[in-house]
Amino acid sequence: MANPNRSFTAQEAENITRVEELTYELKVEEVMTKDPSVVIPETKMNNLLEIFRKNRISGTPVVVNHQLVGIVSIEDLIRCLQCNDLSSPVSKYMSKKLLTTRSTDPVIEALKLFVNSHYGRLPVLDEQGQLVGIITKGDITSGILKALQHDYQEEEIRRYRASHLFEDIVSDRSSLILRYNIKQGDFIHGGSASSAIKKALLRLGASPQIARRTSIAIYEAEMNLIIHTTHGGIIRVEIEPQQISINITDEGPGIEDVELAMRPGFSTATETVRELGFGAGMGLVNIQRCVDSMRLESVYGKGTNLRLKINLLEAESVGESSTPQKER
Amino acid sequence: MNVKDLVLLIDGHLLNPSANLEREIRGGCGADLMSDVLASIQPEAVLLTGLCNPQVIRTSVMADVAAIIIVRGKNIPKETIDLANEEDIALISSPFGMFELAGRLYKAGLPSLESPVGDGICDCGE
Numbered sequence: 001m002a003n004p005n006r007s008f009t010a011q012e013a014e015n016i017t018r019v020e021e022l023t024y025e026l027k028v029e030e031v032m033t034k035d036p037s038v039v040i041p042e043t044k045m046n047n048l049l050e051i052f053r054k055n056r057i058s059g060t061p062v063v064v065n066h067q068l069v070g071i072v073s074i075e076d077l078i079r080c081l082q083c084n085d086l087s088s089p090v091s092k093y094m095s096k097k098l099l100t101t102r103s104t105d106p107v108i109e110a111l112k113l114f115v116n117s118h119y120g121r122l123p124v125l126d127e128q129g130q131l132v133g134i135i136t137k138g139d140i141t142s143g144i145l146k147a148l149q150h151d152y153q154e155e156e157i158r159r160y161r162a163s164h165l166f167e168d169i170v171s172d173r174s175s176l177i178l179r180y181n182i183k184q185g186d187f188i189h190g191g192s193a194s195s196a197i198k199k200a201l202l203r204l205g206a207s208p209q210i211a212r213r214t215s216i217a218i219y220e221a222e223m224n225l226i227i228h229t230t231h232g233g234i235i236r237v238e239i240e241p242q243q244i245s246i247n248i249t250d251e252g253p254g255i256e257d258v259e260l261a262m263r264p265g266f267s268t269a270t271e272t273v274r275e276l277g278f279g280a281g282m283g284l285v286n287i288q289r290c291v292d293s294m295r296l297e298s299v300y301g302k303g304t305n306l307r308l309k310i311n312l313l314e315a316e317s318v319g320e321s322s323t324p325q326k327e328r
Numbered sequence: 329m330n331v332k333d334l335v336l337l338i339d340g341h342l343l344n345p346s347a348n349l350e351r352e353i354r355g356g357c358g359a360d361l362m363s364d365v366l367a368s369i370q371p372e373a374v375l376l377t378g379l380c381n382p383q384v385i386r387t388s389v390m391a392d393v394a395a396i397i398i399v400r401g402k403n404i405p406k407e408t409i410d411l412a413n414e415e416d417i418a419l420i421s422s423p424f425g426m427f428e429l430a431g432r433l434y435k436a437g438l439p440s441l442e443s444p445v446g447d448g449i450c451d452c453g454e
Binding site: 187188192194195212216219220223276277278282283285286289 | 360361362363364365366367371377379381382383384386387389390391392407415
């Protein structure tokens, strides 16, 4: 491998960024444990042991009248056990050096405190300085995981909606029309329309084979508009559940001999175009191979119109579920 | 074979390191004519080509190409690399020529994913 440190994939990189984003988006109060169990300074250490055991926790804030005065953890309890001193009050062993975080702070602030200290939990205070919760690294992890799962579900729902688009719309005949204006000579952007159409089809639930056939046919036609026309042209794609109709029009110069243009290997392309990998006289042949029907009409001196159709089988339908529940 | 193995096999330089290195490659296809690629290549292939303009990436997107190798260590224009990044498709430059590369990949077990152009259509010479 060229660079062994670059072993994560683009997908993973994307997720890392999202996690980082979430540490700024999520507020401490969204991930913290609310209303944690608390003790007072006078609580006996053996009662504390009981509280830890019962609630399966390893630390708790110490308060006087809702005001935080300390925090006591399992480490403090161990020290107490070593001294066989369980009858002492919590105030003797609690930690009074307090690091706290605000409920309205972004999670990243709490994370910074965890990184820079050895603390396992932080008390969370509201605007008035009253204790409202407690946060651990585990709370942050599960909060972020929950948010990521939510993101994922939203994307799933969007995908689902697109792939069932036509089911929610009542009409005698529904279709989705995409239009693209293609500029003559714009080699740099050549293929961007076809690429966008391919993505749209996949999102609408088209099979990879259908998306591939359609986009290859349109790509060749798009390059023809860029290479051969005087002013570019328009690609219009009409998507219906059972068929895709493509209409490509331009206003010149038109094809002199349509039959000759359809012949494999015939080309009028310049050397520059050939250097781009096109103009081998296979474009129209390729288009024909990809579609179910093709009609090429051209008036020399006026313009060209290319109509393509791709039929979809019941199981391949786009924009609605492939198993129809009811007959119309 | 995945993209990572491929880069090693051809002394390649991956031009867009964010590409998915685990992506599986099912076979290969070599051509400089993009129409030939569109006509014959099957999905999930590595494309060997001497062309290095952005149309190589576009063609690869339409044809479901898994990775692209630019042969003979050419200088690849920035807009091609940018588009490869945008489309998230591995773009690899190799110092070897087309013949040497095809040989190495074939020997390593990659089959041809160029389907024969049937129907008597390829009568370019006429």
